[in-house]
Amino acid sequence: MSAYNTISFLPEHCDGCNACMTACATAKTGAPDVINSRIQIVADGDSFELAMCRQCGDPKCVSNCPAAALAKNDADGVIDWDGTKCVNCLLCTVGCAYGGIVHNAAAGHVVKCDTCGGDPICVKACDRGALKYLTTANIYNEVGDLEDLFVPGLAGCQGCNTELIMRHAMRRIGPETVLATPPGCIPGMGSVGYNGLTGTKVPVFHPLLTNTASMLTGVKRHYKRQGREVNAVALAGDGGASDVGFQSLSGAAERGEQILFICVDNEGYMNTGMQRSSCTPFGAWTSTTPVGERGTGKTQDAKNMPLLMVMHNCEYVATASTAFMEDLYDKLDKAIAASKRGFAYLHIYSPCTTGWRFPSQENIEVARKAVEANFVMLWESNPRDGLQLTRSVEQPLSIAEYLKALGKYRHLSEEQVGHIQATVEKNVGFIKSLSEGCHPAMAQTMSGQA
Amino acid sequence: MSAVLKSKPKAIVCDGNEAAAWAVTLARVDMVAVYPITPQSSLVEYLAKFVADGKLNAEIIDVEGEHSVLSVLHGGTLAGARTYTGTCGPGLAFMFEPYLRTPGLRMPMVMSIVTRDTLTPQSVWGGHQDAMSVREVGWIQMYCETVQEVLDTTIMGYKVAEHRDVMLPVNVCHDGNYLSYGATRVELPTQEEVDAFLPPPATNWHAALDPDRPMAVDPLTGGAGGPGPSMFVRYRKGQCSGMQNSLAVIEAAHEDWARIVGRRHAPLVESYRMDDAETALVTLGSMTGAGKDAVDEARDRGERVGLVKVKTYRPFPVQAIAKALSGVKAVGVVDRSVSFGWNSGPLYQDVIGALQFATQRPAAMSFIGGLAGADITTDHFGRVIERTQALAKDGQVGETVWLNEKD
Numbered sequence: 001m002s003a004y005n006t007i008s009f010l011p012e013h014c015d016g017c018n019a020c021m022t023a024c025a026t027a028k029t030g031a032p033d034v035i036n037s038r039i040q041i042v043a044d045g046d047s048f049e050l051a052m053c054r055q056c057g058d059p060k061c062v063s064n065c066p067a068a069a070l071a072k073n074d075a076d077g078v079i080d081w082d083g084t085k086c087v088n089c090l091l092c093t094v095g096c097a098y099g100g101i102v103h104n105a106a107a108g109h110v111v112k113c114d115t116c117g118g119d120p121i122c123v124k125a126c127d128r129g130a131l132k133y134l135t136t137a138n139i140y141n142e143v144g145d146l147e148d149l150f151v152p153g154l155a156g157c158q159g160c161n162t163e164l165i166m167r168h169a170m171r172r173i174g175p176e177t178v179l180a181t182p183p184g185c186i187p188g189m190g191s192v193g194y195n196g197l198t199g200t201k202v203p204v205f206h207p208l209l210t211n212t213a214s215m216l217t218g219v220k221r222h223y224k225r226q227g228r229e230v231n232a233v234a235l236a237g238d239g240g241a242s243d244v245g246f247q248s249l250s251g252a253a254e255r256g257e258q259i260l261f262i263c264v265d266n267e268g269y270m271n272t273g274m275q276r277s278s279c280t281p282f283g284a285w286t287s288t289t290p291v292g293e294r295g296t297g298k299t300q301d302a303k304n305m306p307l308l309m310v311m312h313n314c315e316y317v318a319t320a321s322t323a324f325m326e327d328l329y330d331k332l333d334k335a336i337a338a339s340k341r342g343f344a345y346l347h348i349y350s351p352c353t354t355g356w357r358f359p360s361q362e363n364i365e366v367a368r369k370a371v372e373a374n375f376v377m378l379w380e381s382n383p384r385d386g387l388q389l390t391r392s393v394e395q396p397l398s399i400a401e402y403l404k405a406l407g408k409y410r411h412l413s414e415e416q417v418g419h420i421q422a423t424v425e426k427n428v429g430f431i432k433s434l435s436e437g438c439h440p441a442m443a444q445t446m447s448g449q450a
Numbered sequence: 451m452s453a454v455l456k457s458k459p460k461a462i463v464c465d466g467n468e469a470a471a472w473a474v475t476l477a478r479v480d481m482v483a484v485y486p487i488t489p490q491s492s493l494v495e496y497l498a499k500f501v502a503d504g505k506l507n508a509e510i511i512d513v514e515g516e517h518s519v520l521s522v523l524h525g526g527t528l529a530g531a532r533t534y535t536g537t538c539g540p541g542l543a544f545m546f547e548p549y550l551r552t553p554g555l556r557m558p559m560v561m562s563i564v565t566r567d568t569l570t571p572q573s574v575w576g577g578h579q580d581a582m583s584v585r586e587v588g589w590i591q592m593y594c595e596t597v598q599e600v601l602d603t604t605i606m607g608y609k610v611a612e613h614r615d616v617m618l619p620v621n622v623c624h625d626g627n628y629l630s631y632g633a634t635r636v637e638l639p640t641q642e643e644v645d646a647f648l649p650p651p652a653t654n655w656h657a658a659l660d661p662d663r664p665m666a667v668d669p670l671t672g673g674a675g676g677p678g679p680s681m682f683v684r685y686r687k688g689q690c691s692g693m694q695n696s697l698a699v700i701e702a703a704h705e706d707w708a709r710i711v712g713r714r715h716a717p718l719v720e721s722y723r724m725d726d727a728e729t730a731l732v733t734l735g736s737m738t739g740a741g742k743d744a745v746d747e748a749r750d751r752g753e754r755v756g757l758v759k760v761k762t763y764r765p766f767p768v769q770a771i772a773k774a775l776s777g778v779k780a781v782g783v784v785d786r787s788v789s790f791g792w793n794s795g796p797l798y799q800d801v802i803g804a805l806q807f808a809t810q811r812p813a814a815m816s817f818i819g820g821l822a823g824a825d826i827t828t829d830h831f832g833r834v835i836e837r838t839q840a841l842a843k844d845g846q847v848g849e850t851v852w853l854n855e856k857d
Contacts, residue, residue: 087598102560178529178659195677197665203659205528205667208547211521218525219659221509223479223533230661248521251514374793 005017005135007039007078007113007120007433009050013130016041016048023125027116029106036106038113039122039131040099047426051099053113055079057327058389060095061112070101077136086110097385136326143329146171156189156416159353159360161322161367162264163189166235168204168325169262172332177231178219179204182212182245183235186264191235198333213252216259224258231260231339238265238279242305253312253343260339263305274355278303281375282423283416285408288354297411301423306347307431312340315342318380318390321349323368327390329414338382349376357407366405373402374428379435387434399424466600466629469636470536470562470622471496473504473604476644477560480531480651482521483511487541488574489626490564493535494536503641516545519778520561524548528559528659528667532608532651536562536625539570539580546584546782552619553588553689555668558611558653560604561621565735566626567822575823576626578735578787581798584621588689590696591621591764593735597634599715602707604643609703612652615695623763625786627823628736639711647710693765700762718767720759721774723749727756729838730775730812732758732801737819737826741784744831755835766800772807780845781805781814782838784826784853788818794850799838813845819853826853 008054021037029036039083040051055077058343062070062079069085070092092101101112113131117362123131136381143242149170156163162185171180181187190199192206207215212234220232241263242308252259268286269275276286281302285291289298309317316338320328338344353359358366370376399421403409464472469743470493474482484494498504511522516537523533537545542563552559567577581591590610594600600622607620624630654660655669672682697718704717722742724730733741738759748755758774761765775781785795792799805811817834819826830853837851
């Protein structure tokens with residue numbers, strides 16, 4: 001698994017003093033000429049922007065390079081440049097959206113940040129705290145320091161991943177929050193509570209299964225009117241988001257309500273006994289798509305909820321998986337920030353040990369296999385930059401490898417596996433074509449603004 | 451649009467939908483959520499216009515359907531807002547899920563039902579069937595006779611809903627077509643008068659979604675063991691107490707309104723020419739005007755006929771009805787809707803139930819008219835009077851009479 005070490009920039013702390021650029025240029029070239037710095041702080045009106053390598057999870061510079069001179073280092077996550085292979089074609093500079101790899105006249109070739117071997121001098125030079133070096137480990141530590149906003153002893157099934165998502169998400173979102181948990185596993189495990197006792201330390205409520213986004217609209221709008229900063233957050237299941245709750249969700253997204261809607265997708269109504277939802281994949285056994293003499297599991301493909309939300313021109317939409325927590329945290333932070341400007345939708349896949357029929361200790365492993373087989377794709381999207389894969393899988397695991405881990409697919413025929421394989425390939429092609437640039441235009445066309 | 455009459459600075463000419471929008475404005479409502487439906491549409495258009503013109507300082511949220519209309523207001527109320535909306539017919543049906551939940555959460559708000567007959571047959575015209583379909587859900591329901599009463603009752607609705615002994619939602623029902631589109635002279639109270647009448651919003655002191663005082667709103671409650679059963683009973687019983695408390699609060703609100711604004715409406719039931727009446731009509735809503743005219747005509751002929759108008763329908767003012775009708779020989783109850791279970795009008799059932807408590811119990815018959823926009827004219831009321839007088843003589847309660855059956 002790729003590590004996720006990178007340098008983050010907090011523009012609100014930056015005063016444009018150039019100390020980071022001077023330090024970098026001196027370290028890399030022996031002279032303080034800031035034009036040679038691998039980190040560039042650029043004035044943008046009253047604020048500052050960072051032009052620098054982000055050590056991306058899905059690096060465009062690497063995929064653009066025809067000479068294999070760029071590669072992501074799996075040990076520390078840094079994108080290494082190999083001067084012995086580079087042919088100076090500069091295609092990498094075209095691929096990067098961050099100004100993170102540029103041609104340097106003095107050097108005579110492209111240059112980029114190498115994080116100084118994990119001890120970046122720019123971060124040390126910044127005495128205002130505008131730069132931070134983030135490693136995979138300290139992302140976890142940082143979240144661990146934050147208060148868990150649920151009480152111990154929520155009654156989830158053994159090995160449940162949803163409880164993990166709830167606790168980590170709310171730690172990050174913080175206590176200035178009104179939390180909606182529509183009927184399903186999340187309140188079912190006691191988050192709203194029973195007979196006067198609650199499992200949550202922030203204001204929490206049961207909306208109806210149908211009206212989560214609408215109730216949050218009312219909460220958020222009134223606090224905005226009063227000038228109070230309160231996060232309006234939903235932790236909803238896929239049924240409440242994609243089926244009976246879809247109308248209110250769609251309405252709130254269209255209106256651009258400042259809400260963070262987290263859909264925890266366990267591919268069905270798992271709390272009420274594992275019935276089919278429109279997010280249940282083709283072929284899956286559920287209690288309402290049973291397998292028998294004539295029944296073969298679900299006969300339709302899953303609705304692609306996150307893509308539907310992209311088409312609402314949301315401020316931010318992303319998919320995430322608990323097998324890739326650093327990616328999840330990154331998206332959670334972006335979604336929280338986006339929800340202060342407009343509608344943010346985060347779709348987190350959460351394998352269900354009970355309903356999908358696999359041993360509870362394999363939950364994260366199942367989540368990982370889903371991503372590695374491209375059954376679940378990790379991406380993010382906003383109206384300005386379009387859709388970007390955050391972890392593209394070039395040599396996917398065979399889909400059969402993923403399916404055989406789950407009891408709910410045990411009955412599948414070769415023909416059904418073939419259908420799933422073909423659907424996954426089609427989906428991969430479609431998402432990749434969106435990530436290659438046609439999406440913002442398409443989103444505009446779809447919303448009638450072209 | 452309204453025309454301001456120069457001679458009377460506080461008087462305007464407007465229809466019931468605009469009158470409701472003026473009431474919302476004067477009540478300083480914080481949040482309105484809207485979705486258009488005939489015959490309510492011009493009401494939400496007025497609200498949008500008032501917000502656009504800066505008359506109404508409220509958050510207005512155009513949502514994608516009535517279900518979300520009420521759901522948005524649930525969120526707003528739990529955050530402390532004074533909220534308003536209006537709907538009718540199919541919109542009310544679509545709203546039913548959050549509508550059902552509103553009184554249980556003890557959310558004080560005012561919602562107009564611009565009454566419309568329900569489907570099917572497909573119909574867009576007035577009738578009380580929509581409001582009657584939700585009469586046992588736990589909302590307070592008040593029916594208006596005139597456009598002026600729409601305006602005054604909508605403002606009074608907030609005082610009732612937000613009273614600490616009540617804390618329940620209020621429906622102000624005004625008849626589709628007759629009151630929604632019928633324009634009359636209306637006296638507009640001043641903002642100072644309404645401010646003196648109506649205290650600032652107090653909607654979420656008991657149940658709130660507020661990070662400054664975190665609580666879990668509506669955890670699972672009930673079940674067969676532990677504290678569940680008694681806790682559930684406590685909630686339900688409290689809700690019923692709130693309903694019963696509202697009768698006195700409605701009377702007090704009407705009294706305050708008369709004192710501050712100078713206009714008096716009967717709060718629960720209005721007795722019209724009932725002093726020595728032998729037969730009585732019972733009416734609901736805008737039909738009352740034609741009913742009173744028919745009573746006047748009968749009185750001109752020397753007949754001892756009176757009328758009792760029901761203003762507050764839920765909670766049903768049992769004692770007030772029993773008192774008003776005690777002593778008459780026969781009662782003709784006119785409904786603009788149907789009880790399918792009883793083959794009569796629903797108000798008729800309520801009235802005969804209340805007559806159980808009358809000192810002298812008159813016979814009563816059910817008349818149904820005005821369905822789907824049909825008129826109930828003075829001629830129709832003349833027939834009601836005639837039939838009820840016959841009932842007074844022979845005491846023979848006949849089958850329900852469908853007034854427009856042969857129109």
